[in-house]
Amino acid sequence: MSERRLILGIDTSCDETSAAVVADGREILSNVVSSQVDIHERFGGIVPELASRKHTEVITRIIDRSLAEAGVALEDLDAVAVTNRPGLMGALLVGVEAAKALAFTQSIPIIPIHHIEGHIYANSMAHDVPFPHLCLTVSGGHTLLVYVREGWEYELLGTTLDDAVGEAYDKVAKLLGLGFPGGPIVDRLAHENTEEPVDFTVPMARTDSYDFSFSGLKTAVRYYIQKCDGEPPVGRIAAGFQHAAVTSLVTKTARAAKERGIRAVTLTGGVAANRRLRHDIEEMGAELGIDTYCPPFDLCTDNGAMIAGVAHHVWDKGIEADLSLSAHASAPLT
Ligand code: KG4
Numbered sequence: 001m002s003e004r005r006l007i008l009g010i011d012t013s014c015d016e017t018s019a020a021v022v023a024d025g026r027e028i029l030s031n032v033v034s035s036q037v038d039i040h041e042r043f044g045g046i047v048p049e050l051a052s053r054k055h056t057e058v059i060t061r062i063i064d065r066s067l068a069e070a071g072v073a074l075e076d077l078d079a080v081a082v083t084n085r086p087g088l089m090g091a092l093l094v095g096v097e098a099a100k101a102l103a104f105t106q107s108i109p110i111i112p113i114h115h116i117e118g119h120i121y122a123n124s125m126a127h128d129v130p131f132p133h134l135c136l137t138v139s140g141g142h143t144l145l146v147y148v149r150e151g152w153e154y155e156l157l158g159t160t161l162d163d164a165v166g167e168a169y170d171k172v173a174k175l176l177g178l179g180f181p182g183g184p185i186v187d188r189l190a191h192e193n194t195e196e197p198v199d200f201t202v203p204m205a206r207t208d209s210y211d212f213s214f215s216g217l218k219t220a221v222r223y224y225i226q227k228c229d230g231e232p233p234v235g236r237i238a239a240g241f242q243h244a245a246v247t248s249l250v251t252k253t254a255r256a257a258k259e260r261g262i263r264a265v266t267l268t269g270g271v272a273a274n275r276r277l278r279h280d281i282e283e284m285g286a287e288l289g290i291d292t293y294c295p296p297f298d299l300c301t302d303n304g305a306m307i308a309g310v311a312h313h314v315w316d317k318g319i320e321a322d323l324s325l326s327a328h329a330s331a332p333l334t
């Protein structure tokens with residue numbers, strides 16, 4: 001038997017089917033991700049039923065590939081970890097049932113993982129992040145500011161009251177007639193814009209809470225477009241939207257870091273690819289004397305490696321599931 005602890009991690013929570021093999025929580029032996037963007041793009045958003053069907057179609061192949069790329073046989077696995085919460089119900093169930101089948105046939109434990117635990121852990125697979133730290137998770141489905149203590153204990157400081165920030169990017173892109181996912185396109189147009197950005201109000205700037213809200217900002221963009229005579233100034237709108245959204249994220253993160261006396265901030269999730277956000281977080285870190293971390297992009301977006309990685313520590317806490325494990329569309333991060 002191998003000296004190292006080998007965990008297979010499965011994530012099917014949204015529109016990526018992913019399986020990965022990780023040794024001892026950090027050494028990524030494989031990380032296979034099958035994206036469904038081509039299926040959903042013509043609808044301008046994720047269609048849950050289509051997502052479940054595609055996961056079902058490819059899950060076995062993706063698991064096989066992850067084992068083959070890792071050079072690991074099924075018998076070598078010590079455990080299987082799976083995202084069972086939160087996410088699209090039908091999509092989650094595909095991963096959970098696959099994990100159960102493997103656990104049953106191999107007589108190995110199942111480690112149930114909260115999807116956001118995986119995102120938070122992603123930075124620690126690439127960097128030595130000290131405790132305690134703050135993690136800003138920004139994706140198409142989530143916007144969370146989390147205080148992370150030694151031993152992977154979490155305190156949720158803030159979350160979005162409505163749309164996730166990536167969702168707002170995608171909806172604004174749709175309003176502007178751009179493609180899906182719209183986040184990278186809006187980011188590029190904002191970056192290339194040389195004119196005065198449209199002045200949109202920074203959301204939630206006047207409250208003491210660490211919560212976010214992006215739906216009002218999206219509506220402000222819609223009204224602005226409706227009032228335009230002729231073609232809307234796409235670059236100026238993209239830049240103005242991006243300024244307001246990113247300022248909201250960075251200002252609250254900076255305030256939480258100051259109030260909690262935190263010396264390290266991590267950024268993760270698909271929107272962590274945003275160049276303005278990365279720049280402003282780094283600038284904030286330099287100003288406040290805080291170390292900032294961002295993992296490589298393939299660990300920012302949904303992937304099985306972060307699930308297998310964090311499972312190493314979750315298992316150490318004695319958390320295991322049996323074949324009665326089910327999925328939960330929403331679940332607190334505790
Ligand atoms: O983490 P992710 O791959 O999937 C989940 O939502 O879990 O994140 C996808 C989201 C999409 O909303 C996409 O538009 C956004 O991340 N995104 C970006 C950028 N790249 C991806 N948003 C803003 N700027 C970007 N450069």
Ligand code: ZN
Pocket residue numbers: 115119139141269301302
């Ligand atoms: Zn995610």
